[in-house]
Amino acid sequence: MRKFKVGIIGCGNIFPMHAASIVEREDAELVAVCDIKKDRAEAKATQYHCNAYVSVDTMFEKEQLDVIHICLPHHLHAEVAIEAAQRGVNILTEKPMAIRYQDAEAMVNTAKQKAVALGVIFQNRYNPGSQLIKSMLESGELGRIQAGKLSVTWDRSDAYYQQSDWKGTWDKEGGGVIIDQAIHTMDLMRWFINSDLKYIDASISNRAHEWIEVEDAAEGVIAYQNGVVTAFHAINYYSYDAPVEIELACENGLAKLFADKATVTLDDGRTFIADHNPLESFTYDSGVKGYWGVSHVKQINNFYDALQGKATLDISGEEALVTQKMINGIYQSGKEKRRITF
Ligand SMILES: NC(=O)c1ccc[n+]([C@@H]2O[C@H](COP(=O)([O-])OP(=O)(O)OC[C@H]3O[C@@H](n4cnc5c(N)ncnc54)[C@H](O)[C@@H]3O)[C@@H](O)[C@H]2O)c1
Structure with missing residues (x-):
């Protein structure tokens, strides 16, 4: 089984859904987190025992990443996804793909050219x-x-x-x-x-x-x-x-x-x-359990199963x-x- 080295870019509101999903998988290791707000990156790096970065470029240069999760403001999705694809890194981005259709199309084309997976969250x-x-x-x-x-x-x-x-x-x-x-x-x-x-x-x-x-x-x-x-x-x-x-x-x-x-x-x-199935719940950073997050886990599991060749990527x-x-x-x-x- 291949084990993927993973980075999350953007440590804001949606970060916990991604981080908690990654750490649950045996085939994924969260090795780096990145946020221009240093305190946010450092807090998450401490919590998840990984490296903190304030620059996407530095993170790409220092880490040998297989996958990035993009949890950034919308205008940054396309440029970061395209940079990742050009570096041969698989991408799972939060919705929306991009602000402009042409940028979303460029994401798809670059991922195809570089033979990396591109998934978009619609949990x-x-x-x-x-x-x-x-x-x-x-x-x-x-x-x-x-x-x-x-x-x-x-x-x-x-x-x-x-x-x-x-x-x-x-x-x-x-x-x-x-x-x-x-x-x-x-x-x-x-x-x-x-x-x-x-x-x-x-x-x-x-x-x-x-x-x-x-x-x-x-x-x-x-x-x-x-x-x-x-x-x-x-x-x-x-x-x-x-x-x-x-x-x-x-x-x-x-x-x-x-x-x-x-x-x-x-x-x-x-x-x-x-x-909702009442038996399914998601545990937030705070320790509180709730339903919100369960479907993120399912979609993120499909993304990694597809990378392993065990499933078709549902939302490409x-x-x-x-x-x-x-x-x-x-x-x-x-x-x-x-x-x-x-
Ligand atoms: N799927 C869902 O239900 C759901 C829910 C909430 C948010 N989202 C999506 O998640 C994404 C992030 O939303 P959010 O609410 O977490 O936003 P947020 O503002 O809470 O977090 C974004 C983070 O990105 C950081 N950032 C900004 N520019 C950066 C850069 N150049 N390099 C590194 N970090 C940078 C910010 O400092 C911030 O911490 C958006 O696309 C949003 O639509 C999806």
């Missing part, structure tokens, strides 16, 4: 509810999808944005509620529909945040090459993170996702339900590129106030 695909809907679409039980709608109404306050030196900006976050929060639900819908895009007609606006440049509201239509037309609505000025909702109206019944719980009702009277760069195209299409349509046809 909600591994939730039992998402898996139930996907499997009932694939088995044909639900029949053809006729239409879909989704809604995300979350809370990202001015204080949330003021605490971050990159969120709320077009150049560093690349957008607001769409590229950062709703992207998960929009990726799920796209994965369920499993077709390339036909057109997007969307509007974006900032309605309730004084301190940010980017959109806090978006709505529109996304049409797919297989004929499915979907509606979406996303805001992040609600008073709390309300459960996200997806509904797919299908030939043989309805599939609904409410938060992470799926309910599939078939016209023949059968109902199928899937939600190519696969995530279609979601990137969708996100960028929403922004282009919203900014140019016109339908974007693919």
Whole structure:
């Protein structure tokens, strides 16, 4: 069994999901962490008994890494991924792949040229509810999808944005509620529909945040090459993170996702339900256990299993590129106030 030397770049909020997943694997060793904030890198290096770096280049030069996990602000994903690929290092990046579609495409092309793996985190695909809907679409039980709608109404306050030196900006976050929060639900819908895009007609606006440049509201239509037309609505000025909702109206019944719980009702009277397995939990840095994190572990396991040749990489760069195209299409349509046809 090959043992991979791993580095994590970015020691912020999402770092623990990656670190805890790596240390659980026998075939991966967390050897380095990197953050421009020295105190963060050093604290994580102490906790995980590895080396701390404040520069990505120095980390690449000093360590013989096989894999990096990118947990950085959005504008840095592409340049760090491309540098890693050029050095022959496999990459698992947090969502979104990049801010611009061309940069995401360059990530895929460089990874292909250098024969390294590129994975993109969309962990909600591994939730039992998402898996139930996907499997009932694939088995044909639900029949053809006729239409879909989704809604995300979350809370990202001015204080949330003021605490971050990159969120709320077009150049560093690349957008607001769409590229950062709703992207998960929009990726799920796209994965369920499993077709390339036909057109997007969307509007974006900032309605309730004084301190940010980017959109806090978006709505529109996304049409797919297989004929499915979907509606979406996303805001992040609600008073709390309300459960996200997806509904797919299908030939043989309805599939609904409410938060992470799926309910599939078939016209023949059968109902199928899937939600979190209470036996599965994730232990945070603080020692507290919770459900959030379980699906990260599953996706990260798939990435390493694929590197070992024991599995197919579920969410590759190519696969995530279609979601990137969708996100960028929403922004282009919203900014140019016109339908974007693919
Ligand atoms: N999958 C999910 O559900 C989920 C949840 C939260 C965040 N994320 C994603 O994870 C990524 C990171 O988000 P976060 O909330 O952890 O952000 P964060 O701001 O908490 O952490 C980012 C870290 O990167 C460091 N950094 C910035 N520039 C750097 C550089 N040049 N070199 C090294 N380090 C640098 C910062 O100092 C910071 O510690 C984003 O892509 C975000 O969308 C995903």
